[in-house]
Amino acid sequence: HQNTMQVPKSETSPVIRSTGPSSHMPVSSTSDPSGMLKASFPVESDPKLVELLSNFLISQGIPLEATKDAKLQELITYLNPKSVIPSDNVMMEYVKRQNSIIKPLINYPKAIGPISVTIDIHDDLNEKFLVFSLHYFENIDERKNIIFLKKISNNQINAAHIVETIRREVNVQFHHDVKFRHSVSSNTEILQMIALNEHVEQHHICFYHNMSIFVTELLKVEEFSMGIDVLREFIRFFEPESDLYCKFQRFQSSRNEEIDLPSMGNNSWECTYSFLTKCLVLHESFETFCEVYGIDFYIYNNSFNDLIHLQRLLRQCVYYCRSMSTSSSCISQIIPAIEGLRRLIDREFPFQQFQQEKIQNLLQFSFENYKMQSHEMAVLLDPRFSYTEIFTEEKWKDLESLVIEDFVNNNWRWAINSGIQDTTLMNPRDQILNITCQKMEQRNLPEDSPQNPSSSAPKSINPRSRNRRCIICSQIKSLGEFRDIRKANERLLILIGCLYRKSITMERAETIMKNILIAVCITHIQETLDEIYRRLCITDVRYLNSCSIDRIQNMLVTIAILKPDMTAVSLRDALFEFLDRFDYVRNDMNYGKSILEGPPEASTSFTEYTKRKADSEEDIVMKKNPRKSAN
Template identity: 30%
Template sequence: MVSRNPPLSLIMKNNFSGPGKLEWLARFMVSHGVPYEALYETSFRKFLREYVPNLVIPLPSAMESVVNRIGEHGVQVIPAEVDEISVTFDIFGDEDEGHKCIAFSVHYSPWVYGFGARRNIVYLRKLDDGPLSAQRIIEFIREAINKDQQKYLKIANIVIPNRKLAALFNMKNAVIKHTICFNHCVDTFVTEVLQIEEIAATIEKYREIVKSIRTNEELFVEFKRYLNGIGAPSDLPSYRKDGWRSVSAFAARCLELNDVITHLSFDVDTLSEQLLNFVHKMLEKCSQYSGYISQSGSSISQVIPTILLIKHEMKRQIDGLPPEETVKSIFSEIFMPLTSGEQRQQYDLASLLDPRFAYRSALYTEEEWDDIEKTLLVEF
């Protein structure tokens, strides 16, 4: 059997061969949910160099500028039978300079013969000057959609990127049902964990080690000699305070360099190694699960299972380490809004209706599933 899909190497070669390399890379990253910060990660840079040897890999800020320029798109017509949509949005840019953009995805299900696969249309628009409000955001989104579709579509649900913008929608005049983006909770959790004193001190210790090797000629020469002698890559990790994914890549590379760091007589105790390993594993899993729930076919049924996966990994990696209780406390505080009250009920019902998760003992006991089932019968 011959695959109809061309190999990735051919796709990359064909699309990166012309003058629009950065534009294609931008579309590739956006369509696959690859964050801009991935341009810092060693594995992603190696991936690009493998398939596009002559590509000058841009900084995340430069890539964001390229994405901003790609605002034009062909009009995708929403079927006539669809009258309600859901919207996910984010706002970015320099507010002080008046350069704010809004990216939003319109989700709908075209029901045909009783079945409907979720579809979406992605918009990227520059926002007009002026203060932000829930009403203004909604009107801007509606105007863009209605202009394309030539009809009025009700926005039934809206997913908000962070708590700051969510505060606008908590006002009485914002009647649309809204929730905060799950990935914002993940970002907040990771950011606060990285600020824990012991963890922050560990990362800083390794940053100073890398800085010493990079700036001391004698250490640098011995560093290169040692790694070349065992046939290992001799690149030093970069550390940038502009996103936790870059911290994850930094931690991963430092762990790979553990032997040479010891060889160079740097004082790194066992606890520091354990904490750095926790940072690497925890951030790696958070990145993986964020991607898992951010795919075009993802749904709210994945929220509770994903939270439980993060919780399980967190407990496994932090077990017995000094900041264990602090990490657990941060986790509970950040994810509490999603795991209690009416919102938890919605997620539980969605999980019950998803055959991938329904009645799984890893999620709930048999009695808990029975209670969720009773709630479903009452609701519907």
């Protein structure tokens, strides 16, 4: 077995530790190896090449012996004919020295607040590995995440060994003092094993686990399962190299359409989603092909419509899973995601009452363990979701009281060094008064404008009556008429649209571009969409791939002032994501929608989009005339 290690690329990059007994510390790249290391290398080996090559191979899980491969040697020689490729023994010496001088990953004495851990077990053939990530703070502004991979000796798993291994990674000298506030896992067996461990306070099941339960049950709904089964049987007709498959390829080539058939993959719900999406994209081709060659075994029109709604729901499930699988994801996203799914179900199945109720019941059953107060309090503390229509006004007030009580009753002394010492040093009565005032201000002040020191007490504490000021036109409107723009490329394109319409000056655009978060009227998004479509001379996002590169280059002239490093390719990517994301604004002028009812993220990457003519998936399919024939 070849031990594998991952080299951290930066201070905050995930790190995978060595699993072997001889190397306890992780390998870390260094920009300038010390003289001690240089002295150990043979004269003919460039120390920098040894460092870079060793780090690359280890980070990718490739054995150091790979340097003996003739093709790799040919590549290195081509890049630099003077290079002398180091032997695997030289690189192993470098790795051992790095492990001996590296500092511990976690500076335990400087960590503030609780430490949490995410745990999983990975089975690799006959070996088991403990995979876990530690989440902690050294300052209040940034959460650090470090990932570890440890081989389990003798493949024996027990709670004491798991917790002890993780505690030693936090602090090997004083591991007996290490405790964890939260543990999270998608593996229910692990949670059950460590549930009674005194060193872990709370245990949580991973969001993805519940999502998988929901989607798995969703795919068992008869209207959906029958349609998917028919599609799978239909695809099985086209055996590779068969006469029917060759006919389909010729048929698609004559129409300049995609010739590859959807892959059924494994039994995971993600593969089912990908398979279904590709089938719906090819639906018109399948229809016409069946008519030309007299094939009757295909889905009914009503089944096709059911699958369209299912695909939209699955697309949103994938989006929520991805958005909560990042290094910055947090517990406050869970309830808004569930609420977003609930509203999407209401929109997708308005005329199928029985089906709608069945799916809503599945949703409630699958996520019933996320009704704890801690999840709800987290939503209040997240400015992205607090005081929106997720909860009622009365519910928000109750949560305020719970947050204040939790803050006062729990001795948050760790926050003294985190910039909020003025509150933690107060007595309980003053703390309650101070926090209450802050929460009232949060409910009523626009998020994108500083508090006016001379302003009097808020006139209203009704969250639904909160108004906001647009950063573009400075008009004050209701919350439902705004969208928060956090992505830099979305902010850039909106500003470009406003510049084209002469709504703002270039100086003003440069100032706004520096903001991380801006709030704009939906009307400006609508105007930007219209302006982009007009300048690119297209009418729909699916035509972006065939747009003249000259028109995109013309846009770069203005964009280069705000973002000099953007290329034509990256601009095309940004345009695709922006047009796809805000397509609902262009097609639906109901500006009063809740923020949660915004569009799902683009379901495919732009690279996948360029591989086929049609990317707008179910929206394109719904515009086609379904073939009116029976199965």
